[in-house]
Amino acid sequence: MPAAWTFAVARDDLARTTLVDGPVPEPADGEVLLRVDRVGLTANNVTYAVLGESMRYWEFFPPEPRGLAAGQGLVPLWGFAEVAVSTVQGIDTGQRLYGYLPPASHLVVRPVRVDATGFRDGAPHRAELPSPYNAYRLTTGDPAYRGDQEDLLILFRPLFFTSFMLADQLLDNDCHGATQLLLSSASSKTAYAAAFELRGRGPRLIGLTSAGNVAFTESLGCYDRVVSYDDVTALDVVPTVYLDLSGAPATRAAVRTHFGDRLVRDVAVGLTNQVPNAGAAGEVFFAPTQMRKRTTDWGRDGLDHRFSDAWHRFASAAAGWVDVETGHGPEALRAAWLDALAGRTPPRTGSVVQL
Ligand SMILES: NC(=O)c1ccc[n+]([C@@H]2O[C@H](COP(=O)([O-])OP(=O)(O)OC[C@H]3O[C@@H](n4cnc5c(N)ncnc54)[C@H](OP(=O)(O)O)[C@@H]3O)[C@@H](O)[C@H]2O)c1
Structure with missing residues (x-):
């Protein structure tokens, strides 16, 4: 060495x-x-x-x-x-x-x-x-640290922080009036952590994923429904926010065509497909922006403690995923x-x- x-x-x-x-x-x-x-x-x-x-x-x-x-x-x-x-x-x-x-x-x-x-x-x-x-x-x-959960912190901490802030920003804005939230790359840690945070808070949660990842994504129990990228047209056309973690241009196009004016927000969160496509979205989510707002609202310690409480709830579940x-x-x-x-x-x- x-x-x-x-x-x-x-x-x-x-x-x-x-x-x-x-x-x-x-x-x-x-x-x-x-x-x-x-x-x-x-x-x-x-x-x-x-x-x-x-x-x-x-x-x-x-x-x-x-x-x-x-x-x-x-x-x-x-x-x-x-x-x-x-x-x-x-x-x-x-x-x-x-x-x-x-x-x-x-x-x-x-x-x-x-x-x-x-x-x-x-x-x-x-x-x-x-x-x-x-x-x-x-x-x-x-307060988020526990010695026996180091690997969970290594893998999830920044992702979960994003998910926590994304969920908070959506709830802070009454989910823009949507009754459905649609997340692409739903099998990703950032997506399912956001779904975990949003579950039971109002809108139905729909996961979009690759055909081969449908069973895994369903098994998490974070989403109300999971469909593959080919099945966007099977979804109910109701007021929907699209949270895009895949960045796939074809999926964005299919979502826009299917939901039409019922798509109330189109938010770029990630690009697992490695194609920068945020310019085509309606807006880009950047966790530090909501973090600054909550640091003002809650103070640094207040944010820290809310985050660590949420983290401990999530980590207990995610350990099995x-x-x-x-x-x-x-x-x-x-x-x-x-x-x-x-x-x-x-x-x-x-x-x-x-x-
Ligand atoms: N805006 C922010 O502040 C912020 C913060 C954190 C993370 N993010 C973004 O969220 C995304 C997810 O990150 P993660 O670390 O949570 O991911 P992860 O857990 O490693 O997600 C893996 C999933 O991503 C998809 N994927 C991975 N590699 C791919 C490839 N080469 N081509 C197509 N799909 C691929 C697959 O999901 P499917 O089959 O379900 O598509 C796969 O199951 C990233 O783009 C990340 O940068 C953004």
Whole structure:
């Protein structure tokens, strides 16, 4: 095992991968060296790469300081890291953190706003990037953390946060008067977590998925009805909000034709099909926007506690919906990436890598 390594993909060909070795970086004064410990991979990470230029996801972890060319990209991952070396008061060697991490053995951060819950990376290159991605949560100051649920946090936390905020925004707006919510890529974690949050709150929940994923999606019990992409025309034409996680242009077209003026909202949430199609939607959902509203309404602690209560309810159910498959080391990370990119990971599989 090399001292330090980085896994990168070619930005113009996400299946072309590189693994480079290097020296373990040394933190300067005011910096902390994190050892990346355990991460997950879902379709969401593929979306970060597909939108790497337009949404600036490539800028979180620049390739050049790691000896990689600018045309390479480090796909952001979510997971746990440990403090390996600290030059910052209040942050100690051995502390464990959850956050946005590079596909690499190490990350140097410049902590600011250090408190009992964690810190933010104040590195200059991250200053203009969306702030929720810059927060690192200490396991000891986090009401959502439970040691025996680390893999669920790795796989679901950012997705569930999106789902929680999406459901909250819909309910906050009386679901725009819709009696039906239609979710594409209904077998995805983000979609079924949103359905879990919205279940029993008014509108009927309809899941749209691939024919091969209908049985899995039905088995979750989150949706009132699950149909395959070919069966959009079988759905009742009632006031409907379309929550699009697939981004598939053909599905959007079929939904628009079928529902006509009964389609009260068409919201782009994701793009599991890897075709940027948000421009064709009526609006784009971006969780940090609703997060800012609720931070104002409820305060940071109020939002934190509402989120962690919802998380614990969800985690108890979701533990039975995912089979965690754990790989080890950089080659397992590469394999998990290529599977996610090719859409080969079954919806029941939760891909985790111990680095
Ligand atoms: N707006 C936001 O703030 C936000 C936040 C979090 C996530 N998201 C987005 O939500 C989407 C779902 O993410 P996730 O991590 O929850 O997904 P996931 O659990 O990994 O979902 C896997 C599902 O996505 C579909 N899929 C995966 N690969 C595919 C491929 N190559 N081609 C076609 N379909 C494919 C399949 O669903 P079906 O067969 O059911 O189509 C598959 O079962 C992503 O696009 C993600 O970026 C958005």
